[in-house]
Amino acid sequence: MRVQEYYERIKDKIERVFTLLKLEGSCNLSLLTIDGERREVEVYSNTYNKKDFENFFSMTETYQNLNKLMEQMDTYNFVLENTIRKISPEKTHFFISPEIGVEEKLYYLMLDISSKDYNKCIHNKLRLNYIEGLLEKVFKDFRSTLESFLAGEEVHHLEAEELINFSTKEFFKGLRTEHASETHNIFEVFNKISNLKYESSQARGEIVIGSLDSVVINNLIKFQKDIRMDEYRKIRKLLEGTRGGYSLFTDLDRVYGFIGKNLARTLKNTFKLKIISGYHWELFYEDERVLKIVEGIPHFENIISEKKVFIDKVERVFPELLNWEKQKLWTLIEATIEKNRGALLVITEGCMEETERLAIQATTFKPFEITGELISNFSKIDGAVLMSPRRMCCAIGVILDGLITEKGDSSRGARYNSAIKYYETMKSKYRMVVVVISEDGSIDIMG
Numbered sequence: 175m176r177v178q179e180y181y182e183r184i185k186d187k188i189e190r191v192f193t194l195l196k197l198e199g200s201c202n203l204s205l206l207t208i209d210g211e212r213r214e215v216e217v218y219s220n221t222y223n224k225k226d227f228e229n230f231f232s233m234t235e236t237y238q239n240l241n242k243l244m245e246q247m248d249t250y251n252f253v254l255e256n257t258i259r260k261i262s263p264e265k266t267h268f269f270i271s272p273e274i275g276v277e278e279k280l281y282y283l284m285l286d287i288s289s290k291d292y293n294k295c296i297h298n299k300l301r302l303n304y305i306e307g308l309l310e311k312v313f314k315d316f317r318s319t320l321e322s323f324l325a326g327e328e329v330h331h332l333e334a335e336e337l338i339n340f341s342t343k344e345f346f347k348g349l350r351t352e353h354a355s356e357t358h359n360i361f362e363v364f365n366k367i368s369n370l371k372y373e374s375s376q377a378r379g380e381i382v383i384g385s386l387d388s389v390v391i392n393n394l395i396k397f398q399k400d401i402r403m404d405e406y407r408k409i410r411k412l413l414e415g416t417r418g419g420y421s422l423f424t425d426l427d428r429v430y431g432f433i434g435k436n437l438a439r440t441l442k443n444t445f446k447l448k449i450i451s452g453y454h455w456e457l458f459y460e461d462e463r464v465l466k467i468v469e470g471i472p473h474f475e476n477i478i479s480e481k482k483v484f485i486d487k488v489e490r491v492f493p494e495l496l497n498w499e500k501q502k503l504w505t506l507i508e509a510t511i512e513k514n515r516g517a518l519l520v521i522t523e524g525c526m527e528e529t530e531r532l533a534i535q536a537t538t539f540k541p542f543e544i545t546g547e548l549i550s551n552f553s554k555i556d557g558a559v560l561m562s563p564r565r566m567c568c569a570i571g572v573i574l575d576g577l578i579t580e581k582g583d584s585s586r587g588a589r590y591n592s593a594i595k596y597y598e599t600m601k602s603k604y605r606m607v608v609v610v611i612s613e614d615g616s617i618d619i620m621g
Contacts, residue, residue: 180323181205181218183331188285188312190334194471197291202263204284208250211278221286226261233257247273250280258284267292267305271313276321283316285309297464304465304472307344311337342472345465360426363403364447365470368455370410376451379413380421382433384444389433394423396431403427413449421446480617481508484609487621488521491605492563502565509546510553510611517553517611518589520560520574520596524604529560529568536560536572543567553611558593576600590618 185203192201204219208230215227233253238246255270262268263286271283287305295304311332319329332340346361368377401408409422409429416422420432438444439461446458457464461481466473481504488500495503503521510517522528529538536557544552544559544567552559557571576595590610597608597620607621 176324176326177205177207177216178218180320184283184316187331187334187337191308191337192291194334194338195295196473197294201288201291202286204286206254206282206284208254208280208282209278210246210250210280219284221263222258222261222284227257230254230257247280254282262286265289269309271316274317274320276324281320283313285312297459302345302464304341304345308337308341310344311340338471342467342470345472360403363406364449364455365453365467366406367410367413368449369452370406371452372411372414377410377413377449378451379416379449380435381409381413381416381429381447381449382421382423382438382441382444383426383447384423384441386425386430388441388444389423393437394431394433395420397429400428400430403429405429480619484607484617484619487607487619488563491607491621492521492523495563499564503563505546506544506549506565507609507611507617509550511617516589517549517609518558518574518593519549519609519611520558520572520593520606521563521609522560522600522604522606523563524600524606525560525562525566525568528600528604529572532560532569532572532575536569538569539567541566541568558596593618593620 181203184205188201188203202219202221204217204222206218206222206227207216209215210231213231215224215230217224217227230253233256234246234249237253238249241249251270251273258268258270266286266288269285269287274281292305296302315332315337319331322329343359343361346359370377401412403409403424403426412422412429415432419435421435421438423430423433423438438446442460444460445464446461447455448458449455453469454467456466463480484504484507485500488495488503507519510519520528526541529536537555541562543565544561548567549559552570555571557573559567560569560572561567574592574596576592576597576599589612593608593610597606600606607619609620610618612618
């Protein structure tokens with residue numbers, strides 16, 4: 175019964191970890207005990223059962239006879255891994271902890287993770303894997319607590335939040351540049367800066383992270399004296415200077431000055447930290463988002479770049495657009511996100527017709543080419559911005575209509591539900607892409 179209780183505690187904790195990370199696929203924890211003396215295998219799991227391991231000892235003996243030099247423990251591990259590989263559910267990644275021996279028994283912790291969730295948490299280009307760092311800490315906790323728990327002693331299990339905090343710090347260690355010192359915990363530095371206010375306003379701005387060697391020094395508006403990474407308030411104050419065409423530049427050891435955003439986009443192997451608001455920031459690698467941090471918790475639900483999703487939809491809906499035209503459309507989305515305001519944008523070939531139809535509940539214009547600065551200002555006004563695929567704006571403050579649809583979501587706001595009603599009603603009449611931008615910078619794209 176002590177083993178069952180231990181398993182339930184660990185399972186509840188792992189489920190909470192995945193809930194906090196907003197990973198919604200399968201995550202199944204199992205605890206296996208092997209008693210070589212009695213030739214018994216016990217399984218505590220929602221995925222596997224005792225029958226799955228009924229041939230375990232006969233397979234162990236077979237491999238032992240074939241590999242005389244292999245230690246029995248190594249044989250157990252080899253057979254266990256191959257058994258799990260054959261019976262684990264499809265489209266999952268499975269992980270097995272190192273064995274722990276307690277009173278003649280061996281204990282293994284096993285975790286099955288859906289491939290969808292696993293793939294969300296890795297970044298192949300950077301060779302960073304959040305899940306592996308997380309499991310490293312889970313397995314260490316398992317090793318340090320199991321024996322004491324079975325002995326009836328009081329033990330401190332790491333809470334879900336502690337596991338996440340450790341894993342996130344480990345993940346960020348992989349971001350260090352060549353010259354960065356080990357003094358600063360980069361994750362905590364970014365968290366502190368994002369939560370500081372300046373003259374009562376929340377933090378917002380950009381920091382480019384790269385090697386100083388990669389930048390021609392004349393391209394920096396360089397400080398006379400470099401700023402240490404632990405000078406949080408000074409960095410927060412200087413963020414106010416990044417709301418236009420410049421970002422702060424750092425190698426994670428010092429902050430050196432300001433760099434033009436257009437120039438920063440041409441640099442290779444650089445990161446960009448985009449602070450959205452208090453305790454909400456996002457990390458990009460060469461314009462591809464790596465992860466989003468909200469209240470210290472990483473979010474992986476949109477780790478695929480929203481830019482890629484948007485461009486893919488625009489390509490499918492408006493195949494006649496040239497690459498530079500698609501990129502121009504994205505700059506309008508990006509400008510709205512950067513201003514930290516919600517917005518509703520309708521890109522439709524029926525721009526003129528819909529402006530005429532909805533004119534009574536909108537502010538209409540003679541068509542003009544809209545810019546990022548204008549769309550940021552117009553997003554202050556309730557209602558949608560109506561534009562053509564080639565960025566010709568016809569109306570702002572548009573109150574969209576449409577039929578009630580089962581695709582609506584009562585947990586979402588009026589902006590989202592208005593957009594989904596309009597899109598579902600009008601998509602058969604006009605080719606269109608509808609973009610809903612929330613005030614936290616996240617976006618929904620319909621098209």
